[in-house]
Structure formats: C-alpha cells, structure tokens
Amino acid sequence: MHILFDLDGTLVDSRPGIFNCIRYSMEHHKLPVPAAEDLLWCIGPPILESFAKLVGPDSPHLFEPAVVKYRERYSAIGIFECEVFPEILQTLEKLQQQGHTMHVATSKAEIYAKRIITHFEMDRFFASVNGSELDGTRANKAELIAHILEQQNIPREEVLMIGDRERCIAAGMDDYVVKPIKPQFLLDTVFRVLTEKNAA
Known part of the structure; x- marks a missing residue:
C-alpha cells in the first residue's frame, strides 16, 4: 500500500x-x-x-x-518553528516495517517541505516528498495527488491519503484518513482503515 x-x-x-x-x-x-x-x-x-x-x-x-x-x-x-506530533515517528516506523511505501503530499512549497522532513530526520521514511512550486504550481491538492500518482506510477486503488477530507475527495480518493484531533491515535486509525480495505 x-x-x-x-x-x-x-x-x-x-x-x-x-x-x-x-x-x-x-x-x-x-x-x-x-x-x-x-x-x-x-x-x-x-x-x-x-x-x-x-x-x-x-x-x-x-x-x-x-x-x-x-x-x-x-x-x-x-x-x-514547529514540532513533530507525538508518536508520529513510531507510527511511520511501524508502517514502514509493515512494507508500506510512504510519500509526503503537501500544499506547502516543496523546497520547504523537504527541509522540514530532513530537519526532523523523517526523510528515511518517505519515498518522495511532494509539494507546490513557489509560483503556485501544484498548490491544488487534487493536482498534486494526480502528479504523485503519475510520477510514482501508483494505481489509484493502491493509495491511502492521510490529510484533508475535502481535498482528498476532490482528488477522487476513495480511501483517506482525516487529520486526527489527537495525533497519537493516528496509528490505530490508519491500521483500521488498511485492515478494512484489505478485507474488502
């Protein structure tokens, strides 16, 4: 996945x-x-x-x-001026150990996103870090997701988006997890959705 x-x-x-x-x-x-x-x-x-x-x-x-x-x-x-949410690093490590391939998809300028991911030593978890250009290209999340799927050759049915519900729907995503109010529960939520998807 x-x-x-x-x-x-x-x-x-x-x-x-x-x-x-x-x-x-x-x-x-x-x-x-x-x-x-x-x-x-x-x-x-x-x-x-x-x-x-x-x-x-x-x-x-x-x-x-x-x-x-x-x-x-x-x-x-x-x-x-930011910090990694609690348990995110453990979550990424467990997902990686389970064989999932992870990518960052953000409306933030890609040059900034890559600096943040590297600064917090999360680059080891992600196959790619994707964002917008400074001129606004790919700032639209639907366009960004389509770009990632094309560049990474990912079938739409094999991808799960964790982020904004509205933008995931606009991108035609069938499976997504909205931003949790309490990030420490993200791992359980992701695993539940993946289990339901695999059982379907």
Whole structure:
C-alpha cells in the first residue's frame, strides 16, 4: 500500500511558525492581525489562498506581496518553528516495517517541505516528498495527488491519503484518513482503515 501524508497538522504541528509569519506579513502591510484561534483554518491550504481570505477582496493587489513578506520570515525562521506530533515517528516506523511505501503530499512549497522532513530526520521514511512550486504550481491538492500518482506510477486503488477530507475527495480518493484531533491515535486509525480495505 502507498500512503500519502499531508505535512502541516498531520506530521508536524506547524501552527507557531505559520501564525508568526502571518502576523509578520500582516503587520508589515498594516493590516488587522487576527488572533491565533482565528488562524487555525490557515493550516493546510495554499498560502496564497489563505492570504486572499485574510486580506479580503478589497485589496487584491496585496495578496502576492503579503505572501512574499510571509516567506521572507518563513524561509529564515518560521520554517522550523514547529514540532513533530507525538508518536508520529513510531507510527511511520511501524508502517514502514509493515512494507508500506510512504510519500509526503503537501500544499506547502516543496523546497520547504523537504527541509522540514530532513530537519526532523523523517526523510528515511518517505519515498518522495511532494509539494507546490513557489509560483503556485501544484498548490491544488487534487493536482498534486494526480502528479504523485503519475510520477510514482501508483494505481489509484493502491493509495491511502492521510490529510484533508475535502481535498482528498476532490482528488477522487476513495480511501483517506482525516487529520486526527489527537495525533497519537493516528496509528490505530490508519491500521483500521488498511485492515478494512484489505478485507474488502
């Protein structure tokens, strides 16, 4: 079985870095800075999509400059203002021991995703780390998943996505696990879904 993992909110708790960089950008552009609890929805979607909502339709000229300022801090500091969720490393190791092939599929820019995966020594678990380009190419999760399946020659019926339900459905995925509220239960959830799939 091939298993695709989302990154933000699934493998790592990236809230501090993302929130700090959003604040940095919003303050620079003299825009209202939302409270942390009002930024939770920004974990996962493409950053340009997030800023389009944060900035609002009255200032579309600020969408891309806001992203540029965000990345200014993110690439230097914010990228490592995160931590691996509890039990994720054990989960990945057990899945690898069971013979599953794992990949990262994130809307985050691929260059950042690879740095994070390597920094936390998770690269040994993944056959590939896949994300968007800085220009927004493959930021759409459905397009990204299709790209991974094509590049890795993976039949759609042999893949399980762990991440966002909405984006998995858009990609035509039949089997997926949404981001758990308590990441320590991820292993049991994955094993249950795989068992049900194998029994079908």
